[in-house]
Amino acid sequence: MAQQTLEDCLQRVELVRQEIGKVLVGQKEVVEQLLWAVFAGGHALLEGVPGLGKTLLVRTLSQAFELSFQRIQFTPDLMPTDITGTNILLVDEKGQQSFQFQHGPIFAHVVLADEINRATPKTQSALLEAMQERTVSAGGVTRPLPEPFFVLATQNPLEQEGTYPLPEAQMDRFLLKIDVPYPTEEELKMIVRQTTTSQVITVEKVASAEQIAEIQQAAREVLVADAVLDYAVKLLLATHPGEQAIASVNKYVRNGAGPRGVQSIVSLAKVRALLAGRYNLAYEDVTAVALPALRHRIFLNFEGEANGIRPDRVIMDILNELGTQKV
């Protein structure tokens, strides 16, 4: 990676931020985390109450990146083929019949799986298979999905009735889980001002798919010192209950994060380091990505659930404990 390329990439990312900022008020951290997911080549799960701009954010992102965008509203009656597509019977002018594959909405660079937990597990698994394999198999034919390919799923934490929570193994497929917070008072004012006028905001396309791939490649090349890698591994292992685990883990955690957890941490941290203009990972990168990378991978036990403990609190406890053991 050349120096000029890095600077160019950083400039481009900054342009993306600006373009998104035109449409989305506040939520800088959410935007940042979403960018990490994009440049790390992973999928993101956004969780937040309705109306916080999750869909808008994803749509704006796809527009800024000059990528194809598809939105799938997940409902209980949604079928897998509604996502992947299916073979349909075609009759030509001569009356001859043939099957033709009708591409589903999954065949897009950015797929927004809105309220993913409302679809049946069967449908969810069709999407998740595509996320993992980045291919779709139908009618005996395997079709690759476009590159880059991101699934940005959303779910509502409040309404649980008639939903199908994602199984643990499927949650693990998401590189990170982004908590979309409620806007601040100031941000709300700006949202109201911006959305209640006749002003039309257009989003410029400032980055191409090739440029995204370039940044992804650069992020993968970021160097990691042994001590930092050790720290990331320790962080992951600390999420597991056991003799050496901290009190809150032993008290509230049923299962800690799997190996994908540390892969997520390092991948995301590399992107963060790169976006910070560094060619190496720092402890601060690891700690910064720990929450989004691990929060959906830590499963609380009954006591944790009953006490309303959130995985974020457990992760913060772990980070505080490990903070003194970094060097």
Next chain:
Amino acid sequence: MFTSKSSDELKPLLAPIRKQLGLRVWIQQLTVYGLWGMGASLVLLLLARIWPIPFYQWIAVVLPVLVVITGLVRALWMRPTWLQCAQVADGNGLAQRVVTAWENQENQSMVAGMQREDALQHLRKNLLQIVESVRIWSLVQIKVYVTSSLLLVCLVLFLWPNPQDLRLAQMAEEKKAIAQVEEEVEAIKQDVKKNTDLTDAQKKQLEEMLEQAKKALAKADDQAERQNALRAAEKQLEKVRDTEQRKEKALQALQRSLGNQEGTKAVAGAMEAKDRQAMTEALAQMAKAMESMPQKEREEIAREFASAAEQLKKEAESADSKELEDIAKQLAEAAQQTAQGQVPQAMTALENSLMQAMTGIQQSQQAMLAAIHAAASLNQSQMTLASAGAQAGNAGASGAGAGTAATGQATPASGTPGNQPTAATPGTGTNPNQGANPANQPGNGNNGSGQGNGNGNGNGNGSGGQGSGQGGGAGLGKGKHELVTVPTDRIGGDNGPVDTVGGQLGSGPSQSQQSGNTQVSSGGTLPYEEVYGQYEQFARESMEKGSIPGDYQEIVKDYFSKIEP
């Protein structure tokens, strides 16, 4: 475009950090180990005030030095690595740039090169701040204060007189005295071994006793046990002496019995003179006379022999002596043969018994002498041990030490004066009053061949306020000679200090020496009152500490009260 750059620049940039870190490690180790060393030294100095610890001053000095040296060696071992320096640099906001660059020195990829350049750039920019961030003084400040305080306390303890020093000196003296006593016992043993006048049985018996004494001495844990061991050995030797004495007495009684009769007077004379030739001649004349003698007279002589044999037999039984029993048997045989008129056979039996008796007397005397000598030496050893404590720690206190010894077991003798070397009777030493005689009267037990063997355990207060000395209580004492200087006006004579060797004056043999005035000269350098005060205080302290056995304490008090200025 970025060009790959050599990593050679990283080390020079890290060098000042390493130097500062190294200095910090040195100072940290120095202060930590210094603290431990001084702490250990302080504990040692405090303990040395509770218990006597040999060479504690040296240890208290050497210990911290050794500990600090260990710390410095450890500091060398713990010299900071380059990676540690890189970590320290990163700790100053460089976000693991330097560590990553250090680990990827050999990485020739473009990214690695750019990362190194980035790390170097940041390092150069922040180097001064990083070096300054390696704090030293604030880390060791408290330790330095504590170490300095400990050093100060140690110095005070060093300079403040330690009462245990006296005890240590005593212990050293005691050790020396024990070694000396062991040497003396061994020397006695060798003397016994070399003594050709003793029978093998006598030698064996004496050697066994001395060996036992030596073993008991080695086993003894304290002064009292050592004294007891020596006393026990001394008592055993006295038993030997008593046994031999009884044997000798019995044979001398036989000699006197023969001397009382006209016919055997010559035989008794030869026996007394230990002259075998004269004995043979006297027996030949006696045989001749007996042949021409009427039967009645022969029977009379035979009755005398039988009576003497009976007496001797009784003595043999009471002394449990086979030797005496043999002599009595032969004498009885001679009596029987004389009564039956078998003069030649009777003379042969008589000659055998008398020759054996003559040899027996000699051997008993030798054994007795050896036992007395050994007992006296052991007695002397007891006093050496007893005085060891009193002599400790006072280089100029030899007079006091000798004084203590002088009031020890000077042995009065009440035996036959030694001017008759063939039959000097050992004293029994039972009368302590005899020891009160002035020691400056010459004893009379060392005449003739010097075989006077007065011995005993009398409580000889040899000074009587007039003199002092040291002796084993034996007339033929081999005790140590130590001078005690007291003013001549207190001695009551003009001859200056007196060194008594041997027992107190009794009727038995003893030996005294009188030193000339020339030996007093060294005592004149200090006023008597001053010297007395020191010695008296020292003796009192020794008594309080139990260094002087209870038996001797009264004597010491008495002695000092008598020589009080």
